[in-house]
Amino acid sequence: xxxxxxxxxxxxxxxxxxxxxxxxxxxxxxxxxxxxxxxxxxxxxxxxxxxxxxxxxxxxxxxxxxxxxxxxxxxxxxxxxxxxxxxxxxxxxxxxxxxxxxxxxxxxxxxxxxxxxxxxxxxxxxxxxxxxxxxxxxxxxxxxxxxxxxxxxxxxxxxxxxxx
Amino acid sequence: xxxxxxxxxxxxxxxxxxxxxxxxxxxxxxxxxxxxxxxxxxxxxxxxxxxxxxxxxxxxxxxxxxxxxxxxxxxxxxxxxxxxxxxxxxxxxxxxxxxxxxxxxxxxxxxxxxxxxxxxxxxxxxxxxxxxxxxxxxxxxxxxxxxxxxxxxxxxxxxxxxxxxxxxxxxxxxxxxxxxxxxxxxxxxxxxxxxxxxxxxxxxxxxxxxxxxxxxxxxxxxxxxxxxxxxxxxxxxxxxxxxxxxxxxxxxxxxxxxxxxxxxxxxxxxxxxxxxxxxxxxxxxxxxxxxx
Numbered sequence: 001x002x003x004x005x006x007x008x009x010x011x012x013x014x015x016x017x018x019x020x021x022x023x024x025x026x027x028x029x030x031x032x033x034x035x036x037x038x039x040x041x042x043x044x045x046x047x048x049x050x051x052x053x054x055x056x057x058x059x060x061x062x063x064x065x066x067x068x069x070x071x072x073x074x075x076x077x078x079x080x081x082x083x084x085x086x087x088x089x090x091x092x093x094x095x096x097x098x099x100x101x102x103x104x105x106x107x108x109x110x111x112x113x114x115x116x117x118x119x120x121x122x123x124x125x126x127x128x129x130x131x132x133x134x135x136x137x138x139x140x141x142x143x144x145x146x147x148x149x150x151x152x153x154x155x156x157x158x159x160x161x162x163x164x
Numbered sequence: 165x166x167x168x169x170x171x172x173x174x175x176x177x178x179x180x181x182x183x184x185x186x187x188x189x190x191x192x193x194x195x196x197x198x199x200x201x202x203x204x205x206x207x208x209x210x211x212x213x214x215x216x217x218x219x220x221x222x223x224x225x226x227x228x229x230x231x232x233x234x235x236x237x238x239x240x241x242x243x244x245x246x247x248x249x250x251x252x253x254x255x256x257x258x259x260x261x262x263x264x265x266x267x268x269x270x271x272x273x274x275x276x277x278x279x280x281x282x283x284x285x286x287x288x289x290x291x292x293x294x295x296x297x298x299x300x301x302x303x304x305x306x307x308x309x310x311x312x313x314x315x316x317x318x319x320x321x322x323x324x325x326x327x328x329x330x331x332x333x334x335x336x337x338x339x340x341x342x343x344x345x346x347x348x349x350x351x352x353x354x355x356x357x358x359x360x361x362x363x364x365x366x367x368x369x370x371x372x373x374x375x376x377x378x379x380x381x382x383x384x385x386x387x388x389x390x391x392x393x394x395x396x397x398x399x400x401x402x403x404x405x406x407x408x409x410x411x412x413x414x415x416x417x418x419x420x421x422x423x424x425x426x427x428x429x430x431x432x433x434x435x436x437x438x439x440x441x442x443x444x445x446x447x448x449x450x451x452x453x454x455x456x
Contacts, residue, residue: 131355
């Protein structure tokens, strides 16, 4: 089936089998391998993408269902090539990643959280990432990273134009 | 973890969806897909066709109809969670959303999908069973309703006829001035499947006596169920802790509990008793305007 997807602001038409998940389509047909295939049944959150700005599991949706949505992957969060978004930079600053497998999902989940709730409490952060499993960090530094990103965004005296 | 090959249709009306389902006994409805896609990925479900109803406008939305709140089957859980009518009129449903999956799964998961999936410990089926809601079904171009008590038959087994489509849920609204709800569950991790859960809704009169009471338990056996014996024992009382504890213990005693790798039948039964008691007492305190 032919499907027209809007990924990171760019329209593309892909030809996929109905059984192909959005995750596999992003990775194989769009070349966007930043969305990771972990459990492939909705538990781990490594495949998290933003659909119309809100986190969703790319492994729990078929590509043929995804037309008409505004899809953002980890490749779409940096303001420019070679740069990092505020959230990505905060993950680096606090060592909020080790192996990096869960990181794209964590960054996208955090990005959506901070857009909806610019001053999250620790509980808000923990609840937001409760659907994303990390097997390295023990989560402490991930929570710190998101709190740091919130603080930096609050201190910035201009809106972060171009940072989704 | 790849599903079997299937065809995909996105009908533009309920009639068209029903025709597609009637034409193929192995066709399967997909809405949010948050329960179905894992079943497909593990090949526990092997449909020949998916009929996608997620974007049918007539299946989405929340409205009031006399003494019921009608929630369209394809209403997303996140949309119902944020809907003011749900919070104001069906507080028990509003109460359970934080326990349903994660924000990312509630974004796509639907109310009707959770009911059709009928996991024994899922929260939305529990609320539907506890409140005695009606499930509105379209089958062979006829609309009918099925009472919650007759709908959930077993683990992932419902009374939905072959080729039928859930179109809406009719949740009764309690008009009592002093109304309270309570919900508790035990699980391995927050947002995992519950081992056991209990939901309660009570209404009190001006003197603090119980005028109406509904208690439901999920995960205890193969389907969520309302425990009417508890309501019978508690209506007319002041719902003091000891009366609640006795009523719950007596009502749960004859129920045969299920068990699995994680929990024994004995554990489920004991937990169900404790959670039911806590849910009822929370509901009482909320109705008194004095939540714990």
